[in-house]
Amino acid sequence: MSADxxxxxxxxxxxxxxxxxxxxxxxxxxxxxxxxxMESFDPGRGTAFADFAAGDAADVDHAVTxxxxxxxxxxxxxxxxxxxxxxxxxRLMRHEAEHLAVVECVDSGKTLAEARGDxxxxxxxxxxxxxxxxxxxxxxxxxxxxxxxFTLRExxxxxxxxxxxxxxxxxxVRGIAPALAAGxxxxxxxxxxxxxxxxxxxxxxxxxxxxxxxxNVVTGTGIAAGAPLVRDPRVRHVTFTGSxxxxxxxxxxxxxxxxxxxxxxxxxxPLVAFGDANVDAVVEGALWAIFSNAGQICSAxxxxxxxxxxxxxxxxxxxxRAQRLRVGHGLRGPDIGAVNSARHLAQIDDHVxxxxxxxxxxxxxxxxxxxxESGKGWFYAPTILDDLAANDDAVLQEIFGPVLAIQVFEDExxxxxxxxxxxxxxxAGIYTKDIATALRMARRVDAGQVTVNDYWAGGIxxxxxxxxxxxxxxxxxxxxxxxxxxxxAVTLAVDRLR
Numbered sequence: 001m002s003a004d005x006x007x008x009x010x011x012x013x014x015x016x017x018x019x020x021x022x023x024x025x026x027x028x029x030x031x032x033x034x035x036x037x038m039e040s041f042d043p044g045r046g047t048a049f050a051d052f053a054a055g056d057a058a059d060v061d062h063a064v065t066x067x068x069x070x071x072x073x074x075x076x077x078x079x080x081x082x083x084x085x086x087x088x089x090x091r092l093m094r095h096e097a098e099h100l101a102v103v104e105c106v107d108s109g110k111t112l113a114e115a116r117g118d119x120x121x122x123x124x125x126x127x128x129x130x131x132x133x134x135x136x137x138x139x140x141x142x143x144x145x146x147x148x149x150f151t152l153r154e155x156x157x158x159x160x161x162x163x164x165x166x167x168x169x170x171x172x173v174r175g176i177a178p179a180l181a182a183g184x185x186x187x188x189x190x191x192x193x194x195x196x197x198x199x200x201x202x203x204x205x206x207x208x209x210x211x212x213x214x215x216n217v218v219t220g221t222g223i224a225a226g227a228p229l230v231r232d233p234r235v236r237h238v239t240f241t242g243s244x245x246x247x248x249x250x251x252x253x254x255x256x257x258x259x260x261x262x263x264x265x266x267x268x269x270p271l272v273a274f275g276d277a278n279v280d281a282v283v284e285g286a287l288w289a290i291f292s293n294a295g296q297i298c299s300a301x302x303x304x305x306x307x308x309x310x311x312x313x314x315x316x317x318x319x320x321r322a323q324r325l326r327v328g329h330g331l332r333g334p335d336i337g338a339v340n341s342a343r344h345l346a347q348i349d350d351h352v353x354x355x356x357x358x359x360x361x362x363x364x365x366x367x368x369x370x371x372x373e374s375g376k377g378w379f380y381a382p383t384i385l386d387d388l389a390a391n392d393d394a395v396l397q398e399i400f401g402p403v404l405a406i407q408v409f410e411d412e413x414x415x416x417x418x419x420x421x422x423x424x425x426x427x428a429g430i431y432t433k434d435i436a437t438a439l440r441m442a443r444r445v446d447a448g449q450v451t452v453n454d455y456w457a458g459g460i461x462x463x464x465x466x467x468x469x470x471x472x473x474x475x476x477x478x479x480x481x482x483x484x485x486x487x488x489a490v491t492l493a494v495d496r497l498r
Contacts, residue, residue, distance in 0.1 A: 003098040003112070007331050015049055016103060020199035022053045023219060026066040027212025029199075033058045038192060038220070043109030043338035044329035044377045052195045055220035057228040063187045063216040064232050067158045070213025071185040075155050077211070079134035082181060086130035089208035093123040096204065100197055104169055105330040107194045109338030109378070110293050112330050115169075122173040122201075125460050125476075129181040132481060136182060141489075148492040153485040155183035156260060157236035160229050162222075162250070163198060164241045165191035165340050166296040166400075172198050174460070174475050175239045176215060180205075182484040187235070188217045189226045193341055195219040222246065233257045237483055240264070241298070244469050262473030262483045264298060264465055266398040267426035270419040271301035271455055272441065274412075275309040277431035281453060282310065283317045285429060286404065289455040291325060291382050294336050295402035296344075298470075299427040301455050303395060304406045305418045311408050315386060318404070319364045322382040329371045338371075338378050339401060345378040348401035352383060355394045361386045365402070390421050398424065412437065419445045426466035429455040448474070 001009070001017070010016055021037075022029040036054035041047060053059075074082070093100065097119045104115040138151035161175040168190055176186045190198040202217045218225050230238050230253045237260035240250045247265045254261055271289050273282040289301025306314055328334035339345040345368060352366050365383030370376055383403045388395050394405045409415040419428060419441075428447040430438050442450045448466045451457040463474035473483055 001099070003102055006099065006102045010102070010106065010331065014047070016106060019050050019103070019196055020203065021051065023055055023059055023063070024199050024202040024217040025059075025063045026216070027206050030062070032056070033062070040107060040193065040195060041341070042106050043340050044106070044331070044371055045374060046342065046377050049106060050196070052219050055218040055225040057224075059218050059220070060187070060225055060228045060232065063218045064158060064229070064234050066213040066216050067185040067187050068234055070211060070216075071155070071158055073211045074180070074185055074214045075183040077183070079136065082183065083130045083133040085209040086126050086133065086177065086180060089205050089210070090123045090126035090130065092204050092208055093119065093126065093201070097123070100169065100200060102331070103196050103200065105337070107196050108165060108168060109340050110330050111334055111337040113333070114293055114337070115330070118167060118170045121460065122170050125170070125173045125177045128460055129177040129481070132178070132478065133181040136481065136485060138487070143491070146495050148494055150490055152488045152490065153182075154488055156484055156486050157184060158234055159184045159186045159237045159239065159484060160232075160235045161186055161188045162226050162230065162238070162240040162242065163188060163190045165194040166293060166298075168194035169197045169201070171241050172201065174480065178475075178480045179484045180210070180214070182481055184237075184484045185214045186216070187229060188215065189222075189229050190217065190219060192219070192221050227253065230254055231257070235259055237261070239475070239483065247471060260483060262465070262475065263471035264473075264475065265469060265471040266424055267298045267300065267466065267470050268303060268396070268398050268422040268424045269299055269301050269427040269429075269447070270303045270305045270445075271429040272415050272419050272431065272445075273304065273306045273310060273314065274415070274432040274434070274437060275307040276433045277310065278433070278453075279310060279313055279317070282306070282314050282431050283321060285431065285453075285455040286314070286318060287321050289429065290404040291322070291336055291402050294339055294380065296340060296400055299449075299464075301427070301429055302399065302403070302405060304404055305415055306406065306408060307415070308408050308410055311387075311406070315363065315384070315406060319384060322364050322384060325382050327369055327379050327381065328373065329377060332371075332373065336382065336402060339380055340378075342378050344400070345380060348380050348399055348403065351394065351397065351399045351401075352385075352403060355385055355392070358392070360388060360392065360394060390418055396422050412440070416441065416444055423469045424466065425468040426470035427451075
């Protein structure tokens, strides 16, 4: 069915056809052992549209057991074959992109355009790591004697992937694609508010030729399903994306097993605009750095750190642009979609309400909205807080919503101090016409990735990850393979082989 047909059917019936409802283990749908179920809500309507399996430790044990067997098969599969299967999965994903995008839109609340972008990027991730599968070479080492020495890159084993709700498809694929390229197997626990695309992609991989058991998906809550997964001693690497508090808990859980860990946690990323920057470029960059995906992005440019000479002009243009943004159900083609859950909407509103109580100037937004056509759903107005102090909670705390905090600086030293003035260090954007300023700031700002004059510049070929409380480890790029391989050194005493 076309996207238009799916959309029409959904608004007519309140349901989507052919949604998976059970776990995906050992290459097939599996009902939960206990039989529990959960509802999934459409954030754009605020109503349930489907249910799915509520997994527990027994389901996780089943999935990990399957992944152990799957690893034995997959790690012995030739790299060329792994390459071919990942490429076929990318082809199938593109062929089924509209179905996946509509499901992602309804399940997460984001706009259909954003969901389409996520699916396209995920297909590209599969292709990128397909190309790496047969190039994971070791090296020959010259010991300066008659011995021969070389290194091997081996897959680490069973991997666990805890996937967040803000990017349920692309975060899933950026983890499992390099793991599969390296020869690992995987058990995935998607967020309990966005379970469906993970289940659909697991089935897609089987149809692409992936052996049963190599990728398994257990749905349910973090406590019931995620916690036993990361604690399982058979899991040799955990990739987690989520909050700092939960990430700390994951670290504590994996420590007794000495399990590898990649953490992509929170952010309070600055977009730093110097006095010589192009005003229109700053306005456009700042607008979408914070309002894309309703601000629900770990690397969102949630702080505009701007030179005083540009402050008033940029602020006024940003306010005008923000007030023209259309907020509504993602399937109706708005500029900004819904917030993922009623609980998270309340948290965003609480942050802004406390800022208002402190006397922070809210120059636009600051209110809960609904879809204009239905009067339902979980939405928050694009919000801008002006001229905040460096120690204000709205500067220091991750709000994870469409809320921009503006900070004003006088010189480069103050700009750097403000940019580095939080406990997070995920991303940063620099806007200036002076290449020397750009390079100095890029080197001195503490962030895992820095862009100049285009906040969302870059791509899957570049590593992504944070420092400090934004986490550690890198995903995407060739560096994304490092977590899923281990190096083995082999030395041959040649003179003793006679």
